[in-house]
Amino acid sequence: MSDLAELSMTEAADAFARGEVKAEVLVRSCLARIDAHNAKLNVTIRLDREAALDAASAADHARAIGITAGPLAGVPMMHKDMYYRKGQVSTCGSKIRKDFVADKTATVLLKLDAAGAIDMGTLNMAEFAQNPTGHNAHYGHCHNPWNLDYCTGGSSSGSGSGVAGRLFYAALGSDTGGSIRLPASICGITGLKATQTRVSRYAVMPLSFSCDNVGPLTRTARDAARFLAITAGQDPNDATSAPEPVEDYEAALTGDIRGMRIAVCDTYYFDGADAPVVAAFEAAMQALRDRGAIVEHVAAPSMAAIATYVSIISRVEGAAIHANWMREYPQDYAIHLNARLFGGYSVPGHYYVEALARRGPLLKQFVAETLTGYDLVATPTVKTRVPTLAETDIDENPANWSRFMAVSANTRPFNYLGLPTISIPCGFDDRGLPVGLQLAGRPFAEGTVLKVADAFQQVTDWHKASPKL
Amino acid sequence: MEPELVPPTMEAIRRWSGVDCPNTAARQGLADMAGLIADMKKLRGTMVFEDEPSSFELALRQCKEPGK
Numbered sequence: 001m002s003d004l005a006e007l008s009m010t011e012a013a014d015a016f017a018r019g020e021v022k023a024e025v026l027v028r029s030c031l032a033r034i035d036a037h038n039a040k041l042n043v044t045i046r047l048d049r050e051a052a053l054d055a056a057s058a059a060d061h062a063r064a065i066g067i068t069a070g071p072l073a074g075v076p077m078m079h080k081d082m083y084y085r086k087g088q089v090s091t092c093g094s095k096i097r098k099d100f101v102a103d104k105t106a107t108v109l110l111k112l113d114a115a116g117a118i119d120m121g122t123l124n125m126a127e128f129a130q131n132p133t134g135h136n137a138h139y140g141h142c143h144n145p146w147n148l149d150y151c152t153g154g155s156s157s158g159s160g161s162g163v164a165g166r167l168f169y170a171a172l173g174s175d176t177g178g179s180i181r182l183p184a185s186i187c188g189i190t191g192l193k194a195t196q197t198r199v200s201r202y203a204v205m206p207l208s209f210s211c212d213n214v215g216p217l218t219r220t221a222r223d224a225a226r227f228l229a230i231t232a233g234q235d236p237n238d239a240t241s242a243p244e245p246v247e248d249y250e251a252a253l254t255g256d257i258r259g260m261r262i263a264v265c266d267t268y269y270f271d272g273a274d275a276p277v278v279a280a281f282e283a284a285m286q287a288l289r290d291r292g293a294i295v296e297h298v299a300a301p302s303m304a305a306i307a308t309y310v311s312i313i314s315r316v317e318g319a320a321i322h323a324n325w326m327r328e329y330p331q332d333y334a335i336h337l338n339a340r341l342f343g344g345y346s347v348p349g350h351y352y353v354e355a356l357a358r359r360g361p362l363l364k365q366f367v368a369e370t371l372t373g374y375d376l377v378a379t380p381t382v383k384t385r386v387p388t389l390a391e392t393d394i395d396e397n398p399a400n401w402s403r404f405m406a407v408s409a410n411t412r413p414f415n416y417l418g419l420p421t422i423s424i425p426c427g428f429d430d431r432g433l434p435v436g437l438q439l440a441g442r443p444f445a446e447g448t449v450l451k452v453a454d455a456f457q458q459v460t461d462w463h464k465a466s467p468k469l
Numbered sequence: 470m471e472p473e474l475v476p477p478t479m480e481a482i483r484r485w486s487g488v489d490c491p492n493t494a495a496r497q498g499l500a501d502m503a504g505l506i507a508d509m510k511k512l513r514g515t516m517v518f519e520d521e522p523s524s525f526e527l528a529l530r531q532c533k534e535p536g537k
Contacts, residue, residue, distance in 0.1 A: 195529065242529070305515065308508040323486060330491040339494035343502050345482040351509055354516045360524030367532045375534075398494040401501065418529055443529040444537065 004029040005166040006466060009075055009223035010250075012169050016074035019063070023056035023074030026169075027118060030076040033167045037469045040148060042140045043162040045081045045091055045122045052076060052120040059116060071226060073116030079172040080156050081122035082129060082205035083109050092205045093125040093155075095138045095332045096325055106203035107238065108172060108214050108231045115230045120168060123158030129174055129207045130318065130337050131155055132182050132408035133392045137334035141389055144187060145467035146433055151389050153186030153382070153407065155179040159217045160187040165469055170223060174204065175213040177314060178381075178411025181423035184217050185381035185436025188425045188465060190453070191217045192224040195443050196418030197242035199228070200235030208317040209240075210356065211310065211415040220463055221424060221453035225249035228446060244444050252447045253454040258292030260452060261374040262439075268303035269379040269410050280427030280435040281380045284456065288378075291455055295378070300370045302362055303413065309355035309362070310416035316352040319344025336394035336404070363417050367442060375448050379410050381423040381436030410438060420446045424453045425462035434462075472500050 004026060007015065015021045031049060038044055059074045082092045084102030091098050109119065124142050126134055134142045134157025142157035144150040145165040152161045156173025160183025163171050173180040175193040184191025192215045199214040206212060216227040229249050235241045264285065270278065285295045319326075322333075322341050330338050370377060384406055390396075392404045414421040419440045426437035437456070441449040457463050478499055479490050490496055 197526065197529065244530075304508070305512055308505070308512060311505060312509070319486075323488065326488045326491075327486075330489070333491070335492055335494050338491040339498045342482070342488065342490060342495040343498045345486045345488055346478045346499065346502055347505075353522070354512075354520075356522035357520035357524070358512075358516055359522065360526075360528035361520060363525065363528040363532060371532075394494060398497050401497070418525065442534050443532050445534050448534065 005033055007169070008219045009169040010220070010226055013072050013075045017069050023059040023118065024053065026074055027052050027056040027076045027120070030120065030168045033165070037165055037167060040469065041143050041145060041161045041165055043124055043142060043158040043165070043167060044078065045124050045139060045158070046089070048119070048121040052118055055118045059118065070114060070116030071230060072112065074118065075170070076118045076120050076168050077112070077170045078120045078123050078162060078168050079109070080125045080159050080174060082125060082174060083172055084203040085109055090122070090205070093127045093129070093136055093139060096329055102203065104203045107200040107235045108204070111231050123162060123171060125157055126155035127334050127337050128322070129155040129176065129179055129205065130340065132178060133404060134183065135336065135389065135393060135395070137395060144386070144433070145469055146188065149388050150386050150433055151186065151392055153182035156183050156217060160184060160189065163217050163219060164189045164467060166466065170216055170218045170227060173215060173217045174207070175215055175415065176207045176211045177310070177415055178408040180215045180217060181381050181411050181421060181436070181438060182408060184423040186386050186434060188434030188462070189217055189219055190221055190224055190422065190424050190463060191215070192228060192422045193414070193420065194228060194232060194446050195242070195420045197240050198420070198444065198446070199232050200238040200241045202235055202237040206321055208314045210313050210317060213415070221422065221450050221457055222250060222253055224422065225253060225450045225454070247447050249447050249450050252451045254451070255455045255458045257288070257452055257455045260293045262288060262293050262295045263298040263370055263374040263377045264295060265300045265370060265377055265379055266297050267300040268307065269383065272406070273380060273383040274385045274429070276385060276429040277380050277383060277435050280429070281437060284426040284437045285378065287456060287460060288452070291459060293452070298370050298374070300366065302365045302369060305358065306362055306366065306413045306416050309358055310412045312347055312351050312355040313416070315344035316347050334395055339394070359416060366417055371442055375441065376452055377440045379438045381410060381438040382407055383410050385429045385431060386433035414440050419443060420449050422449050422453050424456060425465070427462060472503050474503060475499050
């Protein structure tokens with residue numbers, strides 16, 4: 001094979017399954033990329049080099065003796081350092097948990113293991129997954145492979161930078177306010193947040209249990225479809241996981257989106273948007289029209305309430321989870337994090353209950369107002385151009401707070417609504433940084449979201465653009 | 470100038486939660502809560518007596534694609 005680094009996750013898996021490439025070759029190729037570029041990107045927290053090579057050798061042996069390979073067999077991955085694996089350290093990107101050894105293994109990791117994926121180690125992330133930019137005061141900031149001065153998006157910063165930099169084929173991220181979709185958008189790759197309750201969160205670090213989601217960062221929508229089919233489903237260890245059947249999402253990727261109806265929300269999502277982002281978004285809508293989709297503009301009058309309530313929930317739940325450490329070790333947090341957590345203790349309890357109680361009615365209202373007669377809602381993933389690390393560094397300059405929070409303005413509402421949402425690349429801004437297109441569907445309509453995303457990628461090359469490192 | 474809500478809110482947090490203000494940025498973040506307070510004020514009266522958190526999981530199932 002000519003350039004292993006440019007294969008997508010599914011291409012690598014299928015090449016292994018056909019016997020065209022060995023797992024050991026794939027792992028060594030990724031290790032070589034990590035050795036060459038990690039010092040610049042600062043992606044990894046723990047690299048399990050020997051374990052990955054041993055797993056690859058086992059996969060190659062199994063295939064050689066005719067054992068049927070799983071759908072991700074032989075494919076090297078790394079994951080955000082908040083997925084617990086029994087006996088291993090999971091730092092959660094923090095100083096406080098730098099020596100925390102997990103006593104259980106995340107359900108999603110077990111499912112990926114069973115599918116044959118090769119886990120090469122853990123990835124840098126925002127401290128306790130609590131920022132949208134990828135800054136980390138303890139393990140160093142992650143850097144954007146398109147320009148090292150720019151932020152990666154967070155909180156799954158290592159996942160975004162590493163997949164975009166072609167250091168491995170896929171990575172788990174987590175998404176409470178956009179933490180999968182933001183690094184996907186900002187690093188120019190694909191990120192999927194499924195319906196709330198769709199994927200088990202067992203043995204995954206909590207941030208805001210009402211809005212936390214588990215999901216993949218990959219290069220293509222097809223990759224995300226396969227990844228989701230493997231990781232989704234009800235889990236007896238996670239009482240919040242949904243019993244809805246898991247579909248064959250890849251089978252739905254026909255490319256035929258003729259007659260599908262896409263709503264563009266004129267309310268909220270374009271307030272303060274930068275012109276290069278809007279231009280890339282409008283070009284993406286035209287590409288979907290050219291494929292036969294119908295794109296129309298709609299209102300979303302409930303957005304102000306949604307944006308307010310999601311802020312209440314994330315603040316209060318984060319404050320509750322971190323209360324003991326905020327009392328005992330407040331200085332062990334980065335400044336931007338303990339500053340953010342502190343405000344959560346001032347929110348009255350009845351406001352928190354109101355925010356949760358209004359969630360169901362507002363979901364129904366949003367669907368009635370905005371999705372009735374439409375299959376999807378489309379927005380820019382990030383409404384502003386990608387900021388630099390310096391422009392969003394609150395620890396150095398608290399005046400950067402508004403720029404910092406603006407990054408996740410378009411992603412947070414979908415965590416409150418619980419809707420399946422994907423970010424795919426749709427262009428570049430005037431500084432050469434990626435722009436993301438966000439597509440959201442009705443609850444459990446991951447198949448529809450992935451179908452349109454894949455159809456877009458069948459006629460565009462944005463997802464194939466590779467940063468020069 | 471710092472909004473007047475900041476010192477009494479810091480005291481309330483200390484009293485209720487035992488958490489002290491960790492730094493200047495946290496104090497500034499507290500000042501920014503004035504915006505959230507104003508946003509919540511606009512929503513007063515929208516919650517009805519029977520609204521409850523469990524309605525969300527039900528709404529997820531009820532809002533699925535037609536025919537699914």
